[in-house]
Amino acid sequence: MRLLGRSRLTARILFWVICTSVLVFSVVTAFTIWQEREGMFLKAQEDAGRNVSRNIAAISIALWNFDKITLDATLLALTQSGSIVRAEVRDPQQMVSEVERVDQRGKPDAEWEVPILGPDDSRQIGTLKISESYAGVRDFVAATIATRLVSELTKIGGLAALLFIVIYSVIARHLQTLAREVSNLKPGDVLTPVRLQRKKVWRDELDTLVESINRFRSERADAEDALWATRSELARVTQMTTMGQMAASIAHEINQPLGAIVANSNAGLRWLAHEPSDIAEARAALKQIADDGHRASEVIGSIRSMFKKDGHEKTLLDLNDLVRDVLTMADAELRTQRVFASTELHEGLPQVLADRVQLQQVFLNLIMNAVEAMGSVNDRARLLRVRSEIHDASGILVTVEDSGMGIDTKDRDRIFDAFFTTKSTGMGMGLSICRTIIEAHDGRLWASAGTPYGSTFSIALPTADASGKS
């Protein structure tokens, strides 16, 4: 029954098969039995008629001779078997003989009379009255119906069981497998082709279906891969472009006062070289140079404060969600670099008040750094682990660990400096910006050596409650 419950399709097929066969078999059986009953009635009547006509001569002679004993004996013989339950003989005036079967109950079903003729066949000397009862036939038919019913029901039951086994093993269980597999499909799953538990490939509709599902899955997986690749490429390009634009803007802002300083000092030198020197012009130039120097310094100060501004939109965030989002963003990169990423996220982490995009950048940067650090690792697994936990009373600690090359001890203090890089392609701004962002959130970012190898970057951030109070 549990199987039936699981396979509603089989249950429906069985229901209709059983209903239809019960109906058809009942009609056919009823019709057959009715016909048989009719035949049996006819036969009983015929038998009775034949019995009477066989004995009518003896009855006639016995009545003619008025031999009552023979008459009684003959009538008894008539009523002994078959449908005749009662026989009586009367001459025109009176009842001569009457015999009734002892077990007869109720009224007879049919009564008929036969004239008794004399020896010369010319004159009626009496009447034979016959009473018939078909109770025997009825009893027989009733018994037959019961037997038939049981046998038909057994047949139907057997057929249904057989049908169930066949349908379930040939179709339904495979359909169940397919339905389960297809409904479990999720984007980004590791791809294992759907396989049916069949002895061999029959090349029937089911196999075609499985084949097309598998093809569809692999095509979809390819498309997903391409999509992820494009997306992460886009994220990287956007980051690069933003960095480039920022660099251009900074360069412009600083080169402006620098240009003025250089032009002024050159002009000043030229005024001093005149004969005679024009001290007033040279002094004005020098004053201008001092002003521009201050201006350049202010530009740099404003760039620094740009990262510290509270103007960014801070919202309540669940760091676990953020970590998961970033891992999804980096998924394509992790996959192509064959990095196995795992998380140990403390559930029910208190929320933090932070700028989502900035924190995403920080985590993405740390994860990408980890992936790059593992790029040359071939003799051990490339493992990336992100953990979150509650850190003392009012903070959250998130660590990003890798099994990469680790950080040289002498570099450990410098990696957060701007323009310090160990990579051949890199501006050396990533970790510096990361630390600026985290510090702008009243948090801390530091690096330590991993055990037994690799490195660990830790971020401590105050919870929303704690930062609200401070």
Place this chain on the structure above:
Amino acid sequence: MKAQPEPQSVVFVVDDDASMREAMQRLFRSVGLQAEVFASAAEFLRSKLADVPCCLVLDVRLPGLSGLDFQTELAKANIQVPIIFMTGHGDIPMTVKAMKAGAIEFLPKPFRDQDMLDAVRVGIARDRARREGERAIADLRAKFATLTPREQEVMGFVTAGLMNKQIAGEMQLAEITVKLHRGSVMRKMGAKSLADLVRMADDVGIRKKS
């Protein structure tokens, strides 16, 4: 003060940075160049410019119209002034675009003063040459305008390389009349030889293709 080496020339500086403008003006003044400064392209266009040899020192990044767009606008308006670009942060495509559009020089800030002064001198020299060329052509046009219609027609045929006889045929004149016209054309245009006249016809732009 030294005698001004180029008394009748002016450098226009367009830069949105006041300090930079002042520094530029001081630098040009120290070598005796007259400089006029503007904060934006619009301000430059609004001002009445002296008709003397000049050149334009333009910052790429300007409020409103950018330096490169301004260059395009000037070219469209047929204002031919040599341009020297300077920029706080320039990239190669920007430089290429500016140079292709006819800029004299593309200087990143901060620049060496000598580079800027050299570029400005080149620009002014180029503008002066252009102005002189234009003036010569204007003279020629004035002389050409003094010719009678007949003489102008004869000059066209002559410079196209036709012989007097052929011109007479074309214009249905006597050969002697053509000769007379030709003589007065040479005199009025101040041409010393036929080759001279042909060059003048080229400059004025009336020479027919033979």
